[in-house]
Amino acid sequence: MQENENISHEHDDDEQHEHAHDDNDTMEHTHEHDNDEQHDHADHHEESFIRKYIFSLDHKMIGKQFLIYGLIMLFVGGGLALLFRWQLAYPETPELEGGKPAKAAKPLPIIGPSQKYIDDGEVVTGADKMWERIYDSDKEEFLEVNMPSGLIEPHFYNMLFTMHATIMVFFVVVPILVGAFGNFLIPLMIGTRDMAFPVLNMLSFWLAVLAAVIMAAGFFVPGGHASAGWTGYAPLSADPQWTGVGWGLNLWAISLLIQGFSSLVGSINYITTIINMRAPGMTFLRLPLVIWSLFIVAILLLLAFPVLSSALALLIFDRLAGTTFFTSTAEGGGSSLLWQHLFWFFGHPEVYILILPGMGIASELIAVNSRKPIFGYRSMVYAMIAIAFLGWVVWGHHMFQSGMRPGMGAFFMTTTMLIAVPSAIKTFNWLGTMFRGSIRFTTPMLHAIAFVSMFVIGGLSGIYMANTPVDIYIHDTYYIVAHIHYVVFGGSLFAIFGGIIFWFPKMYGRYMNDTLSKIHFWLTFIAFNCTFFPMHILGVGGHMRRISNPMQYEYLQTFEGMNIFITMSAFTLGFVQLILVFNFVWSIYRGKVAEKNPWNVTTLEWEAPTPVPHGNFAQIPTVYRGPYEYSVPGEESDFIPQAQPEHAPASAGD
């Protein structure tokens, strides 16, 4: 116990506060000394703005940086989705004819030129004015090239959905779940002062920023951004002649390579921290489930990302150095299936990277708000390990129709279906946790309930795809789109929203406004289901994904109304998120000031003072029990903090 504290101190002094010179007897620290030292920090060590907010080494600041980064990218990615949703609702808008929209076509509502303008050239709406200016201008305007009269050119359409998915997966969900929650929660919840490698931690964030800048640059290069889908299937992605995209796709690959390094650095840091720096008494089976999930995810990231990185490197060689890893000619060459194997060998664990921390967060929220221990803590941990392990042997289920040997399909179907078992265990255990509880419907709990129910839909719809004969039909249709959004939006994003509201008091020392949070929750929940549930129906109707104009197909004519409905819901969903942003920013400055442990939680992060100072704890807590000691019989308080000594008088609240 003593030793453990000293380790934390050393690192605290040397790396984080850079004032080891005035404190050379680190090894001799006692608890009292510890307290003094904290005062020293506060008194003598005012950090510069840049050190504190930009190139920060503090895990909490880096976590907040990742959070804001992810939220900004969420709006970029969502905006792209809304653009192509508009197209899907109104795909039959006029083409250009001699620099003006052709006559006798359906105009694009609101943002396109009006019917009057198309017919008589009369400027009626604000949009007409904009388009008139664009048509009359001599320059090659961006909109005129990519969206003449509001209609999105097919190439631009491909670019939009490619970047929507790329940004959402690599720049929103992973940075928020792993970067933000991982950084903020791990040291606080395991009871240590910071990450094992604060400089690497900073590097991880700034590499992610670099990756985002490079990704953004891709929009402005000639030929446009990557348009081969987020999966970047070769040979479409491997040879510029098939898409006409030059540096856009190179930058896409380079950016993802850098993002891979960022994740790698972060995951090494997480694993080291969790293994080595747990507070005294914090055994592995006393770790909160969210820490377990982040630990498992860090291992997945460490093992999976290098596979993508090597595939991307080969892709870059193919594009720039004339190799043929993924292309073939009549004389020979590589294999287009190789890319799919490499991509999905990374890609499926990646899917679990996106959902496991969500499961962890939901577990915390459900236990706290049901005032009960997690039902079957151990089996929850084993289920997560099982999901992570099975994640390595199911990648072929993305490739049932790829031309892979059909015999392999049987194997991958079986392994994929097996994942239903640990997923079911988790779901039943969440229900078990609520059983005979005392459920408080706080906003974080609402999000956790939404997480569970949406995850149930996303999980059940997965069975259709795991089933090879049925997958033949629904593969590459909107059924898949519905499924992935139920898991990643309905699952991960609801967990993220719930997590933000739950830990906001610890992050910023203030509450988020609860009324706004509740309005945001209900509108998001309804709009989300209106947007994505009908996509199951589109998929059953055989509506392909990634097509810019469903109205070209006779058998998809009936879905015009449904596509319009989905688009309207998607816009609602998008605009509702502004409530969250307003609430988030407003609450940082104006929210109600939060006490130390506002939700009456047992875990260690709530032992730290609010706002959490450098070094987190006045003294490193000692852990006496598991993380979910709620409503213990015979105790007066309905929760016993992990750090509360045995047989000591209860110190409820703080």
Added chain:
Amino acid sequence: MLGWLPENISEYAQGVDKLFALIYWITVVAFVLVIGTLIVFLIKYRHRAGHRAEYIEGSTKLEIIWTAVTTVIVFGLAMLSFPEWNNLKSPAENPDYVVQVRGEQFNWYMIYPGPDNELGTEDDLELENELYVPEDKLVQILLTSKDVIHSFFIPNLRQKQDALPNQTIDTLKFQAREPGRYEIPCAELCGFGHSGMLGYLIVQTQEEYDAWVAEQWPE
């Protein structure tokens, strides 16, 4: 939900719709049970003043039950699916007709072997985006691509198979029951013209088909 499926005209793939329906009902029941339980719990165990949660850490018996039940269901489903999958994705034995199909940005080319029944000879006939077949006959498709990956999708036959460049896939086959004209979209992103890469399957009666053949290859 099931009503949205397009008409199934395939002799082979009737089993697909049956499996689909089976999974549909399994998932509907599972959904209703889980969400129903969730709602009951939310109402019954909501926080009330003076009421305390019960300290329950878990139940090994229950864990074993729901693990076992789920395992049995998924294995059962897998077992039911193997024969159907093998049936759909194995090379045709003694097909009545063989047609080569080539995907090429952004069209489907259908190549008929002609009277000599051999591909790559002079009497081959290449059609753009039109695949003529007689009803109730086993047709094998030799699927390939010239440039990138395409996916040959016939919703009404419940068939889909990616076409790979410089590789021929021989596992695609079907037997169409209803004469008519059906769409063959491309289901794998293949470039800017992906949306609108559209062919047609024209299923004819045997007489119509024979007449069509006579027209294409006059004696």
